[in-house]
Amino acid sequence: MSDERPRVLIVDDDGIVAQSIAEYLVTEGFDAVAVTSGEEALLAIADAERGGGSPAGRMPQPFLVLVTDMSMPGMDGLELIREVRDKHPDIVPVVITGYGTIEAAVKSVRLGAVDYLTKPMVDEELRIAVEKAVRQQVLLAENANLKSQLDQRYGLDNIVGTDSRMVRIFDLIEAVASSKTTVLMCGESGTGKSLIARAIHRRSPRADKPFVEISCGSIPETLLESELFGHVKGAFTGAHADKMGRFLAAHGGTLFLDEINAASPGMQLKLLRVLQERRFEPVGSTETVEVDVRVILASNQPLEDLVASGEFRQDLYYRINVVMIDLPPLRDRVGDIPVLAEHFLQLKARELGKQVTGFSAEAMDALRAYAFPGNVRELENVIERAVVLLKTTRIGLTDLPPHVIDNAPGTLHPEKRTCPVFSGGDGREWTPMPLRKALEEPEKQIILAALEANDWNRQKTAEQLDINRTTLYKKIKQYGLEELGRTG
Numbered sequence: 001m002s003d004e005r006p007r008v009l010i011v012d013d014d015g016i017v018a019q020s021i022a023e024y025l026v027t028e029g030f031d032a033v034a035v036t037s038g039e040e041a042l043l044a045i046a047d048a049e050r051g052g053g054s055p056a057g058r059m060p061q062p063f064l065v066l067v068t069d070m071s072m073p074g075m076d077g078l079e080l081i082r083e084v085r086d087k088h089p090d091i092v093p094v095v096i097t098g099y100g101t102i103e104a105a106v107k108s109v110r111l112g113a114v115d116y117l118t119k120p121m122v123d124e125e126l127r128i129a130v131e132k133a134v135r136q137q138v139l140l141a142e143n144a145n146l147k148s149q150l151d152q153r154y155g156l157d158n159i160v161g162t163d164s165r166m167v168r169i170f171d172l173i174e175a176v177a178s179s180k181t182t183v184l185m186c187g188e189s190g191t192g193k194s195l196i197a198r199a200i201h202r203r204s205p206r207a208d209k210p211f212v213e214i215s216c217g218s219i220p221e222t223l224l225e226s227e228l229f230g231h232v233k234g235a236f237t238g239a240h241a242d243k244m245g246r247f248l249a250a251h252g253g254t255l256f257l258d259e260i261n262a263a264s265p266g267m268q269l270k271l272l273r274v275l276q277e278r279r280f281e282p283v284g285s286t287e288t289v290e291v292d293v294r295v296i297l298a299s300n301q302p303l304e305d306l307v308a309s310g311e312f313r314q315d316l317y318y319r320i321n322v323v324m325i326d327l328p329p330l331r332d333r334v335g336d337i338p339v340l341a342e343h344f345l346q347l348k349a350r351e352l353g354k355q356v357t358g359f360s361a362e363a364m365d366a367l368r369a370y371a372f373p374g375n376v377r378e379l380e381n382v383i384e385r386a387v388v389l390l391k392t393t394r395i396g397l398t399d400l401p402p403h404v405i406d407n408a409p410g411t412l413h414p415e416k417r418t419c420p421v422f423s424g425g426d427g428r429e430w431t432p433m434p435l436r437k438a439l440e441e442p443e444k445q446i447i448l449a450a451l452e453a454n455d456w457n458r459q460k461t462a463e464q465l466d467i468n469r470t471t472l473y474k475k476i477k478q479y480g481l482e483e484l485g486r487t488g
Helices: 015-027 038-049 077-087 104-109 123-154 164-176 193-202 221-229 263-279 302-309 314-320 334-352 361-369 375-389 435-453 458-465 469-479 483-485
Strands: 007-011 031-035 065-069 091-095 115-118 181-185 213-215 254-258 294-299 323-328
Touching: 007 015, 007 038, 015 031, 015 123, 015 323, 031 038, 038 065, 065 077, 065 123, 077 091, 077 104, 164 193, 164 323, 181 193, 193 213, 193 254, 193 294, 221 263, 263 361, 302 314, 334 361, 334 375, 375 458, 435 458, 435 469, 458 469, 469 483
Parallel strands: 007 031, 007 065, 065 091, 091 115, 181 294, 181 323, 213 254, 254 294
Antiparallel strands: none
């Protein structure tokens, strides 16, 4: 919360009561406004959100809490709360009434009221109720902020691509997100399977419930069953207490089983049962546990091949292959590299607080030419490294890792013995060295050739090389060309 006094709107058809409540709350450190009808309240809320009535030099302060009488002519308290919750969900209601009934209290609480006070009110009870509502509003704002961060990080907008296959995948995500249907994703490591699983969860009715992820290939077979289904105390050596498994932890939400191809035949059989029945027994227990879980699975190997070789159960494959999402490797969608690179550049620059304007043409050509065996994950890491180490405002060829530069068009490779400097020049033996050092001699020869062609007219030479004259002077001094100019 800011240093501003929490703003409270008081609604009571008795103007004297409304004003007295407002005056009391002001003495208790609140900024209170009194109105006498539901219609006035809605106008005041809308005006506050537009910044109306704010003192000069101060940011507009919306209302955090609504204190409303229940029985009013025209729009009553319940109608007002319902309207506010629909259009202004950040405002937390408190109800007051002279005719308290349990039924009315239940209705108001179901609509979001945090407290229900009866007249005549005790000042202390009113203060406590409003303070409670303010704390509730802070929690609502924090939850909304966290959800916004999750959407920014894992939402569909964070999955970038213009390739036709990716566009079809986006459509598929939208189509399956609202259902409980099991989804199977196949693709190489680093193609974004985890991101897509989270995007499906975030767009589903289960978004407010847990998203639990586990990689079957990263956990020893002897521990995987316990990780998935949990265990009871004493089930095996080292089981000193009961442990909840990932299936139960994901109850009501989504469980993402990555690298399902790494599961052993015995584990595949257990998974088949829980996927069919949504029930299981923790390790060492005879008690059956039922769960409500949406399951998304992923494999970094073609499961059809594993089924054909007998390494993956055919019945499990048919059980999980309800909706298939096949993610292409990045090398097969080179056209997406520029948009992905720009996306990661903006993301990393924002995270690191740097101003970066983009990529040079040479750097982008190098990214397009590289095969990216690590797929999208590797591209993200390459861009992050470049942004971290960048000393200018634009990523150039030399800001990329050596293994990416080696694949750039026209780049020297160790296996190539000669290196043409310019058209018609003789090759020379290649000696391994940093790229910057390797480019010094060609640059020197190019500058010298340009100077000689222009009779050492430095202004004309700088214009032809598309550099400013100061840069040319520095290069001439750097490469010791002054003497050649004087002797020429």
